[in-house]
Amino acid sequence: MEPTTQAHPTNxxxxxxxxxPPVLASYLEELxxxxxGVESVCETYNNERTDDETRPSDLSYMSILxxxxxGEDLVKVLMVQNPKLMKVCDIVxxxxxxxxxxxxxxxxxxxxxxxxxxxxxxxxxxxxxPQSAEEVVIVLDPECAFGTGTHETTQLMLKLLxxxxxxxxxxxxxxxxxxxxxxxxxxxxxxxxxxxxxxxDNDYLAVQTAIKNAIQNNVDAFCEFTDTPLxxxxxxxxxxxxxNIIAPVILELFPEILTRLSPGGLFYASGLIETxxxxxxxxxxxxxxxxxxxxxxxxxxxxxxxxxx
Numbered sequence: 001m002e003p004t005t006q007a008h009p010t011n012x013x014x015x016x017x018x019x020x021p022p023v024l025a026s027y028l029e030e031l032x033x034x035x036x037g038v039e040s041v042c043e044t045y046n047n048e049r050t051d052d053e054t055r056p057s058d059l060s061y062m063s064i065l066x067x068x069x070x071g072e073d074l075v076k077v078l079m080v081q082n083p084k085l086m087k088v089c090d091i092v093x094x095x096x097x098x099x100x101x102x103x104x105x106x107x108x109x110x111x112x113x114x115x116x117x118x119x120x121x122x123x124x125x126x127x128x129x130p131q132s133a134e135e136v137v138i139v140l141d142p143e144c145a146f147g148t149g150t151h152e153t154t155q156l157m158l159k160l161l162x163x164x165x166x167x168x169x170x171x172x173x174x175x176x177x178x179x180x181x182x183x184x185x186x187x188x189x190x191x192x193x194x195x196x197x198x199x200x201d202n203d204y205l206a207v208q209t210a211i212k213n214a215i216q217n218n219v220d221a222f223c224e225f226t227d228t229p230l231x232x233x234x235x236x237x238x239x240x241x242x243x244n245i246i247a248p249v250i251l252e253l254f255p256e257i258l259t260r261l262s263p264g265g266l267f268y269a270s271g272l273i274e275t276x277x278x279x280x281x282x283x284x285x286x287x288x289x290x291x292x293x294x295x296x297x298x299x300x301x302x303x304x305x306x307x308x309x
Contacts, residue, residue: 011098012067012096012097012098013039013065013066013067013096013097014065014066014067014068014069014071014072014094014095014096014097015063015064015065015093015094015095015096015097016063016064016066016071016072016075016091016093016094017061017062017063017091017092017093017094018032018061018062018063018064018075018089018090018091018092019059019060019061019089019090019091019092020060020061020062020085020088020089021059021060021088021089022059022060024060024084024085024088024089025043025060025062025299026273026274026298026299026300027273027275028062028085028089029041029043029062030246030247030271030273030276031078031082031085032062032064032075032078033246033271034078034246034248034249035064035066035071035074035075035078036068036074037066037067037068037071037074038064038065038066038071039065039066039067039203040063040064040065040146041062041063041064042062042063043060043061043062043063061092065097071094072091072094075091076091110123110148110150111123111126112126112128113148113149113150115149115155115158115159115162116158116159116162117132117135118132118134118135118136118162119135119136119138119158119162119188120135120136120137120138121137121138121140121148121149121150121184122137122138122139122140123139123140123141124139124140124141124216125141136188136191136192138184138187138188138191138217139213139216139217140182140184140187140213140216140217141209141212141213141216142181142182142184142209142213143182143205143209146179146181146182146206147180147181147182147183147184147185147244148182148184149184151300152297152298152299152300153244153270153271153272153300153302154184154185154244154270155297156270156295156297156300156301156302157185157242157244157268157270157302158184158185158188159295160268160295160302160304161185161188161189161192161242161268162188162192164240164266165189165192165193169193170189170192170193170194170195171193171194171195173194173196173239173240174194174196174197174198174236174238174239174240175189175194175196175197175198175238175239175240175241175242176198176199176200176236176238176240176241176242176260177189177197177198177199177200177241177242177243177244178200178230178241178242178243178245178253178257179200179201179202179243179244179245179249180199180200180201180206180207180210180225181201181206181209181210181244182206182209182210182213183199183209183210183211183213183214183223183225184213185199185242185244186198186199186210186214186223186225186242187210187213187214187217187219187223189240190214190217190219190222190223191217191219194222195222196222197219197222197223197224198223198224198225198226198236198238199223199224199225199226200225200226200227200228200229200230200233201225201227202227202229203227204227206227207225207226207227210223210225211225230253230256230257230260231256233260235259235260236260237260237261237262237265238260238261238262238265239262239265239266240265240266240267240268241257241260241261241265241266241267241268242268242269243257243267243268243269243270243271244269244270244271245271246271246272246276247271247272247273247276247277247279247280248276250269250271250272250280251279251280251283254283254287258287258307258309261307262307263307263308263309264306264307264308265306265307266304266305266306266307267284267289267303267304267305267307268302268303268304269284269302269303269304270300270301270302270303271300272300272301272302272303273299273300273301274299274301277294277301277303280303281294281303284303284305287307287309288307288308288309289305289306289307289308290305290306290308291304291305291306292304292305293305
C-alpha cells in the first residue's frame with residue numbers, strides 16, 4: 001500500500017472520516033483509539049459532531065483527529081487487520097483543518113450536560129445556573145483531551161463516583177486516575193471532598209489541559225497531574241483507582257495498577273465494549289477482586305470491584 005501524503009498547513013489537524021454500520025460503531029471507536037497519534041475520536045454526521053437521536057439509523061460516521069500526515073494510511077492498516085471492518089466500513093473523506101477552526105466549530109455543539117440530577121458539566125464559554133444547592137457543576141474546557149462528559153464511558157464513571165461519594169467520606173481516601181484526559185474524573189472527586197487526587201496521562205497536552213481545568217474549578221490544591229508513565233510512578237498505594245481508557249490498554253497496564261491499589265481498594269474501569277468487557281472482568285477475577293459489578297450505558301460498559309489479593 002503506497003503511503004498517502006498531503007500538504008498541510010501549520011497548526012492543523014487531519015480529520016479522517018469513516019462510514020460504518022451502527023452495530024460496529026463502538027467496536028470501531030475502540031480500535032481507532034489504539035492508533036498512535038490519534039487525539040480525538042468522535043461520532044459525526046455531515047462532518048459535525050452530533051448527539052442528534054434522529055440521525056439515520058442505517059449509517060454511522062466516526063472521525064479521528066491527528067497531526068500525523070499518514071493518519072489515513074494508519075486507518076487503512078487498522079481495517080486490513082480487522083477483516084470484518086474491511087467488508088462494511090469505508091473511509092469517506094479526509095481534510096486538514098486549522099486547529100482553531102475545528103475548536104471553534106466544535107464548541108458550538110457542546111452545551112451544558114446533565115449527568116445526573118446532582119451533576120452538570122458546563123463548558124467554560126457557557127453560562128449556567130445550578131438548579132439546586134446540591135448540584136455540582138464542573139466547568140470544563142477539554143481542548144484536545146478526552147473527557148467532556150458527553151461520552152457514555154465518562155458518564156458511567158461519573159455516576160459510579162457520585163454513588164461512592166454519596167456514601168463514603170472521600171476526604172479520607174486517595175485516588176489515582178489512569179488516562180486522566182481533561183481531568184474530569186479527578187476534578188469531580190475533588191469537588192466531592194477528596195483531598196488527594198493524582199491523574200496520569202501519556203499526552204503532555206492533556207496533562208496541561210487537566211491542570212488548567214483543576215484551576216478553573218478551584219480544586220488545583222488537591223489535584224496533581226503528570227505525564228510520567230504509570231510504570232515509573234512511585235509505588236504509592238491508592239484507595240481508589242480509575243481507568244477510563246480502552247480494554248487493551250487497561251489489560252496492558254493491569255500489573256502496574258495492581259501494585260498501586262491498596263488491599264480492599266476500589267477499581268473502576270470503563271471504555272469497554274461487549275467484546276472486551278469480559279476480558280477485563282476475567283483479569284479482575286484472577287487478581288482476586290470481589291463484588292465485581294458491571295454497568296452498561298448504550299454500547300459501553302464499566303466495571304467496579306474490591307481488591308482482595
